[in-house]
Amino acid sequence: xxxxxxxxxxxxxxxxxxxxxxxxxxxxxxxxxxxxxxxxxxxxxxxxxxxxxxxxxxxxxxxxxxxxxxxxxxxxxxxxxxxxxxxxxxxxxxxxxxxxxxxxxxxxxxxxxxxxxxxxxxxxxxxxxxxxxxxxxxxxxxxxxxxxxxxxxxxxxxxxxxxxxxxxxxxxxxxxxxxxxxxxxxxxxxxxxxxxxxxxxxxxxxxxxxxxxxxxxxxxxxxxxxxxxxxxxxxxxxxxxxxxxxxxxxxxxxxxxxxxxxxxxxxxxxxxxxxxxxxxxxxxxxxxxxxxxxxxxxxxxxxxxxxxxxxxxxxxxxxxxxxxxxxxxxxxxxxxxxxxxxxxxxxxxxxxxxxxxxxxxxxxxxxxxxxxxxxxxxxxxxxxxxxxxxxxxxxxxxxxxxxxxxxxxxxxxxxxxxxxxxxxxxxxxxxxxxxxxxxxxxxxxxxxxxxxxxxxxxxxxxxxxxxxxxxxxxxxxxxxxxxxxxxxxxxxxxxxxxxxxxxxxxxxxxxxxxxxxxxxxxxxxxxxxxxxxxxxxxxxxxxxxxxxxxxxxxxxxxxxxxxxxxxxxxxxxxxxxxxxxxxxxxxxxxxxxxxxxxxxxxxxxxxxxxxxxxxxxxxxxxxxxxxxxxxxxxxxxxxxxxxxxxxxxxxxxxxxxxxxxxxxxxxxxxxxxxxxxxxxxxxxxxxxxxxxxxxxxxxxxxxxxxxxxxxxxxxxxxxxxxxxxxxxxxxxxxxxxxxxxxxxxxxxxxxxxxxxxxxxxxxxxxxxxxxxxxxxxxxxxxxxxxxxxxxxxxxxxxxxxxxxxxxxxxxxxxxxxxxxxxxxxxxxxxxxxxxxxxxxxxxxxxxxxxxxxxxxxxxxxxxxxxxxxxxxxxxxxxxx
Amino acid sequence: xxxxxxxxxxxxxxxxxxxxxxxxxxxxxxxxxxxxxxxxxxxxxxxxxxxxxxxxxxxxxxxxxxxxxxxxxxxxxxxxxxxxxxxxxxxxxxxxxxxxxxxxxx
Numbered sequence: 002x003x004x005x006x007x008x009x010x011x012x013x014x015x016x017x018x019x020x021x022x023x024x025x026x027x028x029x030x031x032x033x034x035x036x037x038x039x040x041x042x043x044x045x046x047x048x049x050x051x052x053x054x055x056x057x058x059x060x061x062x063x064x065x066x067x068x069x070x071x072x073x074x075x076x077x078x079x080x081x082x083x084x085x086x087x088x089x090x091x092x093x094x095x096x097x098x099x100x101x102x103x104x105x106x107x108x109x110x111x112x113x114x115x116x117x118x119x120x121x122x123x124x125x126x127x128x129x130x131x132x133x134x135x136x137x138x139x140x141x142x143x144x145x146x147x148x149x150x151x152x153x154x155x156x157x158x159x160x161x162x163x164x165x166x167x168x169x170x171x172x173x174x175x176x177x178x179x180x181x182x183x184x185x186x187x188x189x190x191x192x193x194x195x196x197x198x199x200x201x202x203x204x205x206x207x208x209x210x211x212x213x214x215x216x217x218x219x220x221x222x223x224x225x226x227x228x229x230x231x232x233x234x235x236x237x238x239x240x241x242x243x244x245x246x247x248x249x250x251x252x253x254x255x256x257x258x259x260x261x262x263x264x265x266x267x268x269x270x271x272x273x274x275x276x277x278x279x280x281x282x283x284x285x286x287x288x289x290x291x292x293x294x295x296x297x298x299x300x301x302x303x304x305x306x307x308x309x310x311x312x313x314x315x316x317x318x319x320x321x322x323x324x325x326x327x328x329x330x331x332x333x334x335x336x337x338x339x340x341x342x343x344x345x346x347x348x349x350x351x352x353x354x355x356x357x358x359x360x361x362x363x364x365x366x367x368x369x370x371x372x373x374x375x376x377x378x379x380x381x382x383x384x385x386x387x388x389x390x391x392x393x394x395x396x397x398x399x400x401x402x403x404x405x406x407x408x409x410x411x412x413x414x415x416x417x418x419x420x421x422x423x424x425x426x427x428x429x430x431x432x433x434x435x436x437x438x439x440x441x442x443x444x445x446x447x448x449x450x451x452x453x454x455x456x457x458x459x460x461x462x463x464x465x466x467x468x469x470x471x472x473x474x475x476x477x478x479x480x481x482x483x484x485x486x487x488x489x490x491x492x493x494x495x496x497x498x499x500x501x502x503x504x505x506x507x508x509x510x511x512x513x514x515x516x517x518x519x520x521x522x523x524x525x526x527x528x529x530x531x532x533x534x535x536x537x538x539x540x541x542x543x544x545x546x547x548x549x550x551x552x553x554x555x556x557x558x559x560x561x562x563x564x565x566x567x568x569x570x571x572x573x574x575x576x577x578x579x580x581x582x583x584x585x586x587x588x589x590x591x592x593x594x595x596x597x598x599x600x601x602x603x604x605x606x607x608x609x610x611x612x613x614x615x616x617x618x619x620x621x622x623x624x625x626x627x628x629x630x631x632x633x634x635x636x637x638x639x640x641x642x643x644x645x646x647x648x649x650x651x652x653x654x655x656x657x658x659x660x661x662x663x664x665x666x667x668x669x670x671x672x673x674x675x676x677x678x679x680x681x682x683x684x685x686x687x688x689x690x691x692x693x694x695x696x697x698x699x700x701x702x703x704x705x706x707x708x709x710x711x712x713x714x715x716x717x718x719x720x721x722x723x724x725x726x727x728x729x730x731x732x733x734x735x736x737x738x739x740x741x742x743x744x745x746x747x748x749x750x751x752x753x754x755x756x757x758x759x760x761x762x763x764x765x766x767x768x769x770x771x772x773x774x775x776x777x778x779x780x781x782x783x784x785x786x787x788x789x790x791x792x793x794x795x796x797x798x799x800x801x802x803x804x805x806x807x808x809x810x811x812x813x814x815x816x817x818x819x820x821x822x823x824x825x826x827x828x829x830x831x832x833x834x835x836x837x838x839x840x841x842x843x844x845x846x847x848x849x850x851x852x853x854x855x856x857x858x859x860x861x862x863x864x865x866x867x868x869x870x871x872x873x874x875x876x877x878x879x880x881x
Numbered sequence: 882x883x884x885x886x887x888x889x890x891x892x893x894x895x896x897x898x899x900x901x902x903x904x905x906x907x908x909x910x911x912x913x914x915x916x917x918x919x920x921x922x923x924x925x926x927x928x929x930x931x932x933x934x935x936x937x938x939x940x941x942x943x944x945x946x947x948x949x950x951x952x953x954x955x956x957x958x959x960x961x962x963x964x965x966x967x968x969x970x971x972x973x974x975x976x977x978x979x980x981x982x983x984x985x986x987x
Contacts, residue, residue: 441938441963519968793905796898798889870901875911877900877918880885 035079042071042085050092050143061101065093069112076128077121087132091139099156106160109133110167123178126171130184133164137191154195161197164188165205172208179217186212186221190228199235203244210248213271214255223270227277235281239289242282246295249275253302260309268319272306279303280326284333287345300330300352308359312367314382315375320363321386324393327356331400346400353397357405361435364390365427366467391438398439403448409435410450417460429461430468433475441478451482455489458496466505473500473509480516487524490517494528498535504544511549511556518559519613525560526568532560533572540606541579547602551609558613566616569642580606581650588657597667600657604670607650611643612677617685641685643678651692658696662704672708679715687726690716694729698736705740713737788825791862792832792869797881804862807848808855819849833869840868883926884979888918896921930981938963941974953978 049056049064056064068090075083094105102108113129137157145153171177171185189205199206206229212222229235235242252271259267279286279299286296303323311317331353334345364387366372375383398405413432416424436454458476463469476483476493483490497517500510514532518525525532536553539545545553557576561569580603587596587603654671661667675693679686694716701709713733720726789795791803810818822845826832836844844865851857863881864873872878887893900914941960947953955976962969 793901796894797901798894798897870905872901872904872911875915877904877911877915 035082038075038079038082039085042082042089046085046089046092049089049096050139053096058101061093061097065090065102068093072128072132073113073125076124083128084131084135087128087135088139090132091136092143094136095140095143095145095153098153104160104163106133106136106157107163110163123181126181127184130171130181130188134184134188134191137195141194157195158197161192161195161201164192165197165202169205169208172205172212179215182212182215182218183221186218186225189225190221193225193229193232196232196234199229199232199238199241202229203238203241206241206245207248210252213252219267219270223273226274230274230277231281236285239285242278242285243289243292243295245278246286246292246299249278250295250298250302253305256302256305263316265318268306268309268317269322272303272309272319272322275299275302275306276322276326280329283326283330287330287333293348297348297352300349304352304356304359307356308363312371312383313363313386315367315379321389324389327353327393328396331396335400350401353401354405354408357394357397357401357408357435360390360393361431364434365431367427369465387434391434394435394438395441403450406436406439406448406450409439410453413457414453417457426465426468430465430471433461433468433471437471437475437478440475440482451479452486452489455479455492459492469500469503469506470509473497473506473513477509477513477516480513480520483517484520484524487521490521490524490528493517494532498532501535501539502542502544507545507549511545511552515552515556515559518556522559522563526564529560529564529568529572533557533576537576547605550602551605554606554609555613558610558615562613562615566639566642569614569616570645573642573646577607577610577646581653584650584653584657588653588660592660592664597661597664600661600667601670604657604667604674608670608673608677611647611674612681614643615681616641617683640688641682643682644685644688647674647678647689648692651689651696655696658700662700665706665708668700668704668706669708672712676712676715679712679719683719684723686719687723690720690726691729694733698733701737702740705737710737788832791866793866794832797866797870800862800866801859804859805855807862808851808858811848811852811858815849815852822848835871836865836868840865883922885918885922886977886979887922887925887929892925893921935964944973951980 045068068086072083072086072090075086094102094109098105109129109132113125113132140150140153140157143150168185168189172182177185186209189202189209193202206226209222209225209229212218215222230242230245252274256268256271258264259271286292286299289296303326307320307323307327309317309319313320330349334342334349337345367375372380409432413429413436416429416432440451458472461468461472463472473496476497483493494517497510497514500506501514503510518532536557540550540553561572564572584600584603587600590596654674658668658671661671675689678689693712697709697713700706701713713730716730717734720730787803787806791800795803807818810821826841826845829838844861847861848858851861867873867878867881872881888897897918900909900917903909904911904914939960939962941957944956944958946955953976955978957974957976958972960971960974962971
């Protein structure tokens, strides 16, 4: 076996070398190992398709003949070798038709139909079909030059006249074996990709329909039909398409049987055909007004598929295929001008109302026992399916409008007020889900149904987790509406707060509370105490996982933003004090993995709280003037409550930091508090600037970390133009830069160290640079940074920004730039050992010369940076 | 071949940075780096098509639209992105979209 392997490898090596040499001719052994034969055939194909010009013209005929005979030989041999040989011959045909080989296909057909040669008829037939199938496929993947492609495509199109009758003949013969018919269908699938006119293939496509009842041929027949109809070109052949509709409708019997027998494959296939026809040609068929009934019948057939009995994905996988059809049909109808549209809507509005009913029925959860028996994958697929239905409903609302909402509302009302018949929670949940789908994305402000809906919600007996979730999400979806109708808050808030205590409803209840707090904050002060109390309780009881705790804090941040300052401070203190106490205790302990988690958790809670606690924001949505005047009051005087709290805990945070300086995650969590606060507070953060800058400076000089750099960058950004507060930040920046530089100057440094520099915002760097121009050392530091970055220290994706800095420097301080360029690039091996002195000089000259065209400067920097990185000329960096 | 669209994302850029680094330290050749990028294209296209479950709604005003070489480019203004956990508002967003159903990926 080893020897065989060795021989195989040797042979492969030899063939590999021979493959690309001009002397190679098609000598590969017959009766050898299939893998080698395959390799030989493959090598031949490569030669013919890629190195055609190496083959002398006088060899074409012999090559052709040899291939024909080899194919005949292998027609009863290894299939993979046969296919390779066919592909090789196909490639030959494509290179020589039509001039050097006119009537190629006709000749192929003739050669294989000839008896004799010791090869049986059936094998010859299959070989011919294989050859004909790969011919269009090879064309699609060939590398022929554009003008050749056009010629060959035309030639192939003309050859369809020889192929089509052959295929038809083989398909119709009752004595043709199944294998042959299947190949015929695959061959058709292949040829329709060439955009052969559908009208020419019409009867062949009809024959495909006749093949559908045969289980052996079903799949390939479906494929062939679908491929034929989906070709964009087919839309030109209106009559052919019209004739297909009854063919498709005739499949309904087979479809119904398949449904009864639980035959998912057959349902799937037939549905595919109906949907492909409907989706690809809805416009064409819609416009054939004389045939409106048959198209409507097709639409109803697709509706049947949408509503196929059973639960997706366990009992059926067909319904999901139909969803995009409904979008397409709606788009077409809505694109007509209003007169025409009105006529169509008379017919199709009821259809779409029916669709809504069908979709809501399909969205229903199964019985509890059945659902429990599903795998987690099936449950996930069902969840996605419901989301798809939600999307479809959302779209359908565009067409049906307010009537849809009242329709749903009526149904829900009847369901909930009907004391006689017991309702399943599944039914209620699905209706609510329908509401939720629509409410989230449209302007429900003008709907008169929503107050009623909200009134109905308390009537729902919430005895099931999924139902409870949907109730929560529905309320959440109406948050914007509630902001404009705050009187309804008292009906829904209790439900939400109650749900907060249930760990099963964690995600839905917290996200809903957050939405309400975000949208309705100015109407929540009366409820604030209660909300804070409940939140505190659930946090202490540890009902929610980390993410939801963080969302909860964000919700509280929104809530508190709308309170008067004293109330904010009071609530903040009561909320945070327990955590501060915990943190104090943890700060005293020696670092270990469990107290690390606790510390990061507490720091996270604080960050999230400060992310949304913003007293300066005015209510954007009250712009229409309907809001009471208190919403537009100016921000209160005095220090920001967040700043007050931060200052109070600053010492504690410093203590924590000093113990955990080595741990990048804790450092990151600490920085996050300030980062989130700075982003929200902006200039209100000013009182904290000196303390924080000092702390960061100390932190970074001891152990440089990326999060400290990011925070520094934020501060530079926000305070760069404020002369009062900038000095400590400037000092911090200079410290940070020199520390970073010294790391690089000590040697290559490791990857972690390279990261911080690449995250530096160079515009901020430039800003600093310009401001500190009077200090002789500072600019040199900055420019060294810049060129170091270009030399390979910074990510290639930043080069455009570096180029912009250079361009601005060129414009505003040309002489200084000239000096910096000379000084910075002078040391040998800087910024990279790969660039020569000439290349550096060239770069300097080009930069200095280009004072007008920013694009050109970017190109110059790009070229230089590739040279520095040793990437110039590589395919890897080719598109840079 | 899969779309190269995702190379200019945080993930794609980070990968390229790492590859650049490895090339610079001569631990890999540019050819290998190219192969890695091609594999990245395949992997990310597949993952986004099959493994992503999130749903984000967005609303905004359409500033420009373009359809060329089977690629849609939209520029929208004042856009709101809503997801279960977040709401993000931006002044300007550019969307580049390639055909997800196309058999002949570029």
